[in-house]
Amino acid sequence: MANQTQNTPVAGKESSEGVEHFDAIVIGAGVTGLYALYRLRELGLSVMSLEHASGVGGTWFWNRYPGARFDSESYSYGYSFSEELLQEWDWKEHYSGQPENERYLNYVADKFDLRKDIRFNSHVSSAVYDEAKGVWSVILDDGYRATAQFFIPAVGSLSAGYVPDFEGIDSFKGAVCHTSRWPAEGIDLAGRRVGVIGTGASGVQLITEIAKEVGHLTVFQRTANYCAPLRNSPIDAETQKKIKASYPEIFQKCSETPGSFIHKFDPRSALEVSSEERLEQYETLWKESGFKKWLSNFHDVMVPGEANEDYAEFVRNKIRERVNDPVVAEMLVPKDHMFGSKRLPCESGYYEVYNQDNVLLVNVKNAPIECITSKGVKTGGKDYELDVIIFATGYDAVTGPLNLIEIKGEGGQTLKDKFAGGPRTYMGIATAGFPNMFTINAASVGNFVRSAEPLVEWVTSTIGYVRDNGYTHISATTEAEDKWTKHVNEDGAKILRTQADSWFVGANIPGKARALLNAPDTAPVMRAKRAEVAANGYEGFDIR
Numbered sequence: 001m002a003n004q005t006q007n008t009p010v011a012g013k014e015s016s017e018g019v020e021h022f023d024a025i026v027i028g029a030g031v032t033g034l035y036a037l038y039r040l041r042e043l044g045l046s047v048m049s050l051e052h053a054s055g056v057g058g059t060w061f062w063n064r065y066p067g068a069r070f071d072s073e074s075y076s077y078g079y080s081f082s083e084e085l086l087q088e089w090d091w092k093e094h095y096s097g098q099p100e101n102e103r104y105l106n107y108v109a110d111k112f113d114l115r116k117d118i119r120f121n122s123h124v125s126s127a128v129y130d131e132a133k134g135v136w137s138v139i140l141d142d143g144y145r146a147t148a149q150f151f152i153p154a155v156g157s158l159s160a161g162y163v164p165d166f167e168g169i170d171s172f173k174g175a176v177c178h179t180s181r182w183p184a185e186g187i188d189l190a191g192r193r194v195g196v197i198g199t200g201a202s203g204v205q206l207i208t209e210i211a212k213e214v215g216h217l218t219v220f221q222r223t224a225n226y227c228a229p230l231r232n233s234p235i236d237a238e239t240q241k242k243i244k245a246s247y248p249e250i251f252q253k254c255s256e257t258p259g260s261f262i263h264k265f266d267p268r269s270a271l272e273v274s275s276e277e278r279l280e281q282y283e284t285l286w287k288e289s290g291f292k293k294w295l296s297n298f299h300d301v302m303v304p305g306e307a308n309e310d311y312a313e314f315v316r317n318k319i320r321e322r323v324n325d326p327v328v329a330e331m332l333v334p335k336d337h338m339f340g341s342k343r344l345p346c347e348s349g350y351y352e353v354y355n356q357d358n359v360l361l362v363n364v365k366n367a368p369i370e371c372i373t374s375k376g377v378k379t380g381g382k383d384y385e386l387d388v389i390i391f392a393t394g395y396d397a398v399t400g401p402l403n404l405i406e407i408k409g410e411g412g413q414t415l416k417d418k419f420a421g422g423p424r425t426y427m428g429i430a431t432a433g434f435p436n437m438f439t440i441n442a443a444s445v446g447n448f449v450r451s452a453e454p455l456v457e458w459v460t461s462t463i464g465y466v467r468d469n470g471y472t473h474i475s476a477t478t479e480a481e482d483k484w485t486k487h488v489n490e491d492g493a494k495i496l497r498t499q500a501d502s503w504f505v506g507a508n509i510p511g512k513a514r515a516l517l518n519a520p521d522t523a524p525v526m527r528a529k530r531a532e533v534a535a536n537g538y539e540g541f542d543i544r
């Protein structure tokens with residue numbers, strides 16, 4: 001496996017009980033965790049980062065499945081904090097693939113010497129707030145213990161993989177894998193009978209890639225998605241130069257858009273222009289790469305209503321054009337949810353896969369998967385014999401990775417219990433009764449790196465403020481949290497992301513409470529709200 005790192009001791013201060021003490025403990029060495037470690041160290045704090053994997057990268061360490069790549073432009077997705085890093089790193093493709101993305105995060109870890117403060121292969125089992133001492137006590141599966149004043153679980157939003165609890169799952173005699181745990185050595189699929197369950201962004205990327213080598217592919221689809229061409233291409237030397245010369249403008253543009261993507265909406269309504277002009281714009285943008293097709297389109301294409309449905313029909317027709325068999329085409333055309341209400345996958349030849357003779361699409365909406373047998377998958381009374389089953393079944397998002405750790409705050413309350421009805425936070429960052437703990441994953445919106453960077457900067461400068469002023473305790477107040485949670489639920493109900501059953505609202509996990517898991521605000525609004533809170537002396541926080 002590339003870039004695996006053996007455990008090396010991370011230096012902290014020895015406390016009286018022989019437990020190492022740090023100013024801050026960060027969990028996770030993905031995009032957010034690495035930057036949190038960097039910033040906290042810049043503040044002069046002793047920091048330890050605990051990483052479950054054997055290397056850095058988080059999402060880009062684990063998601064090694066064939067086809068995994070950015071859907072956002074590579075140069076809008078890297079860190080912006082270091083001009084030197086920006087100038088040194090050459091993105092090779094407009095939408096970079098997993099191996100390159102993992103290499104990038106390793107390059108960052110090496111450049112800023114982050115590895116020395118990361119303890120790899122470290123699975124955190126619990127983090128408990130010790131009220132008497134005012135510290136977080138963190139315990140690992142291997143018995144290692146450490147304490148810290150500040151606790152930052154940068155565990156990611158989409159890191160707790162979900163495999164449905166199908167009956168007979170353990171009886172299957174072939175190979176089984178979830179997209180987020182693809183082995184570094186790969187899985188031999190050549191000539192084999194492969195089944196893929198799930199057609200979200202991961203499934204769409206994976207299916208397109210593995211269809212090139214499998215003997216036979218069966219795709220079990222519950223919900224058809226609106227997918228659009230990614231149109232990836234290499235970055236030539238001339239373009240590379242231009243990109244490097246225009247990073248300030250690239251990041252400025254990203255900072256102005258709702259989801260921190262590089263694309264700016266057309267302020268016009270799709271309904272205020274003639275149908276010819278509307279179609280012409282749809283067609284022109286369709287030829288463009290990535291998310292531009294909808295994020296530079298008429299603004300109301302991404303708002304529930306008539307314009308959204310008009311664009312949905314345009315996309316449906318694009319799908320129909322590419323699939324030879326009209327029956328299969330109709331199975332692939334989404335009709336049960338609004339365009340953009342689920343995350344929109346980008347693809348590179350996905351629909352043409354269904355024109356291959358060795359590919360079968362099985363609808364498991366009306367006839368759900370009954371069970372997994374020793375030989376394959378049973379649905380609709382039929383047995384599908386397989387050598388390999390791939391679960392592209394998604395994630396227990398946002399709260400899922402936090403729940404994998406027993407996090408206990410004041411009075412022994414667990415975060416899992418507190419969030420049982422959905423996250424209760426203040427700006428997605430803090431939650432009452434869990435002092436000196438900053439969650440980052442419930443506040444991200446859109447382009448992850450663009451939203452994570454300012455978030456980490458806010459959290460670390462808040463920690464700096466607490467320490468510089470001689471305080472030892474910061475916690476969200478219950479009032480601020482109640483108000484924020486009401487805002488998330490009420491304003492969240494109006495946005496596109498809450499209109500379908502997806503991970504955005506926890507609806508993909510049986511039994512999980514339905515609630516918007518991150519913020520309903522745009523990224524600029526979120527940043528402004530945080531800035532205002534800080535300017536008003538950390539309004540909504542109890543600081544002592």
Ligand code: NAP
Nearest residue numbers: 069070071164198199200201202203222223343392393394
């Ligand atoms: P996902 O979007 O949640 O998709 C999971 C798929 O599994 C869906 O098709 C779902 O069907 C299906 N499924 C779940 N349980 C099932 C069951 N019991 N029976 C049959 N089908 C079942 O997960 P994902 O594709 O891993 O993507 C998650 C998120 O990761 C994305 O939304 C995106 O934010 C991120 N991602 C990003 C990239 C990128 O940037 N390039 C790539 C991949 C993923 P239903 O739709 O009916 O629930």
